[in-house]
Amino acid sequence: MDIQEFDDLRRTLPSGRTLYTYYKDRYSLQLLRYAVRTPTPFSRLRRHPVARLLEKPRVKQMIARCGQRLTPADIENHDGDPQARAYHLSVGCWGAAPREQEQMSRRGVNLVLQLNFSQEHCRTARHLLGIDGDTDPFNGRAHPVLKDARPDRRYTLAWSRVDIDLGAREALIEEIQSDWVRDVHWIRTWAERRGGLPECVQKRRGINTSADNIVQYDEIALAPHRSQWAEAMLSATLFFLRDELSVERIWMHTPTSSEHFKRMHNRSQPPRSLYTDLPRRFCFEPTSSLPGFVAEDRKLQRVIRRRPAAALQTLNF
Numbered sequence: 001m002d003i004q005e006f007d008d009l010r011r012t013l014p015s016g017r018t019l020y021t022y023y024k025d026r027y028s029l030q031l032l033r034y035a036v037r038t039p040t041p042f043s044r045l046r047r048h049p050v051a052r053l054l055e056k057p058r059v060k061q062m063i064a065r066c067g068q069r070l071t072p073a074d075i076e077n078h079d080g081d082p083q084a085r086a087y088h089l090s091v092g093c094w095g096a097a098p099r100e101q102e103q104m105s106r107r108g109v110n111l112v113l114q115l116n117f118s119q120e121h122c123r124t125a126r127h128l129l130g131i132d133g134d135t136d137p138f139n140g141r142a143h144p145v146l147k148d149a150r151p152d153r154r155y156t157l158a159w160s161r162v163d164i165d166l167g168a169r170e171a172l173i174e175e176i177q178s179d180w181v182r183d184v185h186w187i188r189t190w191a192e193r194r195g196g197l198p199e200c201v202q203k204r205r206g207i208n209t210s211a212d213n214i215v216q217y218d219e220i221a222l223a224p225h226r227s228q229w230a231e232a233m234l235s236a237t238l239f240f241l242r243d244e245l246s247v248e249r250i251w252m253h254t255p256t257s258s259e260h261f262k263r264m265h266n267r268s269q270p271p272r273s274l275y276t277d278l279p280r281r282f283c284f285e286p287t288s289s290l291p292g293f294v295a296e297d298r299k300l301q302r303v304i305r306r307r308p309a310a311a312l313q314t315l316n317f
Helices: 003-012 026-035 049-055 057-063 072-078 119-129 179-194 199-205 211-221 229-244 255-261 277-281 298-306
Strands: 018-022 085-094 110-116 156-165 170-177 249-252 285-287 312-314
Touching (some): 018 229, 026 072, 026 229, 049 057, 085 229, 110 229, 179 211, 229 249, 229 277
Parallel strands (some): 170 249
Antiparallel strands (some): 285 312
């Protein structure tokens, strides 16, 4: 999309941040909600792309109470968990600066959806890690995370970048990433090996703490988020695109298309699981179809002709 389209879109969104709760495997109920718009026999669902979700423990419990068919009300009634984690969603923009044009499939801008920690988690992080009030120790400065200048600032757990054509109701998920999880792991490993962090590292990161506190934060406070950040981020992205923006067709990169569309041949590659295992769990399927804005882009047409294997994956429902 271009910057004007992004500005127009942003004006239609609610001001402030949107509360978003997530618990393990919630995405399975979310995807079933998209697939089940009217009462649907289970025999039909077993031939549907969501069939693999029927084996999820939470879904099996629901099925045991539903008889021979599944209704939207059944799904709604089973959507909840006392272990749900609260996050806040916020929206940003990527691609307005020349350096940000890198790692994008086409020119223009991407919408960025940010999955931010709750204030409770942020207070715990500041206490255990001794974070300076005006620093964000585990997110890249050049990355599209929430820029929060308040003293009780909120930190970004993960973010996704999405290219959207609202007129055609199509979207391509370009990237999903968590700097926070990766960098906390790196800092913990360093601290454990050396018995603490050098002053220069603490100063650069804006933290002042011991190795024990870093381990405590990683093992207790961050652990529940670390285990589910990727599925929470993709789930939130689908929620935002479908429920908030009424996007009907959603594509996502594969490792091959990500490398060739975004010219990442000589760059460090993201974990393959984010473009293979994760979308497979969410019922994405390989496809030869393309978003209209990809099919019409001359540069991407050349990529596709040279690299037929650089196909995308999509939700077929």
